[in-house]
Amino acid sequence: MNSTWSRFNITSIVLGFAFLYLPIVLLIVFSFNESKLVTVWGGFSTKWYVSLFHNQGLMDATWVTARVGVISATVATVLGTLAAITLTRYTRFKGRVLFSGMVFAPLVMPEVITGLSLLLLFVAVGLDRGFVTVTLAHITFTMCFVAVVVQSRLVTFDRSLEEAAMDLGAPPVKTFFQITLPVILPAIISGWMLAFTLSLDDLVIASFTSGPGATTLPMKIYSQVRLGVTPEINAACTILIAVVAIGVIIASIANKRREIQRQLDEQAAQRG
């Protein structure tokens, strides 16, 4: 393989990753800028982080976002897992085409359309815009992502595990909770994390479906960005990036360690 890992390949990867990461790195660097000008370095300072914590509006928005994220990701994970099971296990039922269409379409649907349509639904049924409506909207569009993640795990799931459980006397529902669920749990967890992050990040759908008192963090950041680039926003963004990045990195390191341990175990088993 090494012969094909050519200079061209290395160059394209290095440039590609530089392109992907440089803007984020710069954003983080300038959040520690003493100067108020975002683009001129005025020395190291953490004062913007301090002022961030005194910004009540921002803190409120963070709290709203966290609650919306946890609730919507949890409900979306349940619904998305059910949808994934439906997609992989029930290959023929009335309306399956419509169903898979409704699961996959939101993945690429422009957010402005999703946001507008959900808002009009809430108005039509007389639901006041606020915390509940944002949460419902986020459940709807994130459950489809959960469904895709869980579905791709279910496709490779060894059905003979379930058959073995039933063969040994476990009825179907028990089989699901004792065998299927524990085995696909990692996929469900990453589905939850994806749903949570998507909810955390969403600006457009939240702007349509949210109401007074339920301003989310991206909405708050957006309204400030429109007024201009400030180090304070950089600091807020940096914290947001750090939270997500640490979560993802911890998850993948844990994963990696499990994988390595597993490989070691397997090698040991082959030898012994």
Place this chain on the structure above:
Amino acid sequence: MKSLGSIRRDFAPWNDPNAKPYIQFDKVTKKFADFIAVNNLSLTIFEREFFALLGASGCGKSTLLRMLAGFEEPSAGRILLDGQDLRGIPPYKRPVNMMFQSYALFPHMTVEKNIAFGLKQEGMPGPDIEKRVAEMLRLVKLEQFAKRKPHQLSGGQRQRVALARSVAKRPKVLLLDEPLGALDKKLREETQFELMDLQQELGLTFVVVTHDQEEAMTMADRIAIMDKGEVMQVATPAEIYEAPTSRFVAHFVGNVNMFEGRVAERTASTTRITGATGAQIVVDNGGAAAAGSDIIFAIRPEKIKVSSKKPADAVNVLEGEVYDVAYLGDMTVYHIKLDDGQIVRASALNASRITEDPLTWNDRAWVSFRPDAGVVLTR
């Protein structure tokens, strides 16, 4: 026809007209959309029998097993177990257990928990479960691996856990789907005998699915050879090999030479066959072939003697020249091209170290065989 016995000489319920069948497939058909996996198949298996379903992939043998386990329902026909019709009984309520080809060990549970799973489902009290699990671990010699997870085991150990798990509930019937398929050759041979011992010890009925004829021949009391959803022959391993009833079975198990021909004359004790190219063959037993009918004469290579001089006293002698020789150590395989053009395969055991007259390419050679060496096939 002489009746050929099984490995266990005193165990032959299939020859006893009063023996009660244990598992019965009664005109069972299974269709998947347009594909007929099992076609109007009837089969009887007896208690404590070690029964093998042998066939190439796609012949319907696994479907048969899965219908017995309850994962598939027959499209038509009945399956009876100990006199009870199994239709509509879900797999988790059937008194049969299965050992899966992939072993299907639960990856998130230890060896112990895997073995205990089935016992828990039937509500066995805790201390009894512990006792049974310990017993099973001892049986498969995995006592010190009880706390390991499946991925911490070698292939052979996993296979034994799967086995222990499936016999832990003491099922009426144990179904084994390619039980040794994932093991390497050496381990496979060892395990074959372990499986046979286990079956004896527990007194269970085993139904094993395999595509490996050697495996089936080694372990089974009786073998059912399957093709395209139908049973071609059910018989003891010796009968399958020595007295196949069809071209398919003769071909499927071991090597065989086939001569096309026609029955020229039939008497009570002998049948004379004229080969398609003129050769004359005399055999003891003509089977069901009537005089004048087209038949196939099938004979195993080791039943053919090759010599460099024409044997004086042999009944069936054909002349040709050596076309190919392969020395395999324990035996030598000759391909003799007969004067009528047909190639005959013959194998000779190298019983002594020095061969007195080694035949080689293009030598004249004579092949001979006894009248009872081959079989006459009508289909």
Place this chain on the structure above:
Amino acid sequence: MTNIAAAASSSTETAAAPPMTLAKGFVDRLVIIIPYLWLLFFFLVPFIIVFKISLSQTAISMPPYTPVLDFKDGVAGFFAGFRELNFDNYTWLTQDALYFNAYVTSLIIAGISTILTLIVGYPIAYGMARAPATIRPTLLMLVILPFWTSFLIRVYAWIGILKPEGLLNQVLLATGLISQPLVILNTYTAIFIGIVYSYLPFMVLPLYSSLEKMDYSLIEAAQDLGCPPTGAFWKITFPLSLPGVVAGCLLVFIPAVGEFVIPDLLGGSQTLMIGKTLWNEFFSNRDWPVSSAVAVILLLVLTIPIMFFQQAQAKAQEQGR
């Protein structure tokens, strides 16, 4: 046997006579019905409402439209409502060149950006697929990681870079490559950069998965048969990676057409894209019927690529089995 039977039983037989579905009867139905109803109510019904409102009159009230097709008066009232339907909003869209231009511009921008993303993304995906197997998971994680960070933040990061007094201009001025600051922010160029940057992972991931699956001995075989490396790339590698190319392009193109954040933050007020138009129509002009009509047309425009996407998904799903 096992394969055929398993394939047959899992793909065709399950519904007709389901002995092996996960659960029978009631539970089965529940598993299907719960997500189904949710999506019907929160995904399909809203579209019908959008369609309905796009046919109603603008009114200065809350909600700012006069309802048409209301079930309050029963079925008869519903059908009577049809007479009040009007296509004024759609006529309005065709008469005002602003909307037509916005649609066309959006499609062109999305198209160009998709091609640019492909050009940028392909070498990265190719390099990753050819990387030593040990570092591939790490590279994959590095591609996915930005996807986990906020879209808004990633777009925002570019403002500081592309501004006239931004970092890019500072670097270019300092190195003497240019003497005047380049005007990039608030132009279409900025939108291209923004889309390529934001959607790059969507392009790289499907490309990578199709390239990684490819058997490298195919290239060796082509070269062994006398095909030079570039020829082998265009004749073997690229055609085999086409499913990934199609999936990646659709994943970029479809959302890019209706993109709002990027044109709004990087494109300034001069650039025109339909997502932004819809947003303004809704939030600034408070004209819900017109913005609904804009959404309906946008959806119609995207129907064909979305159907392609569905098909690609279904195919991938089949192969996954």
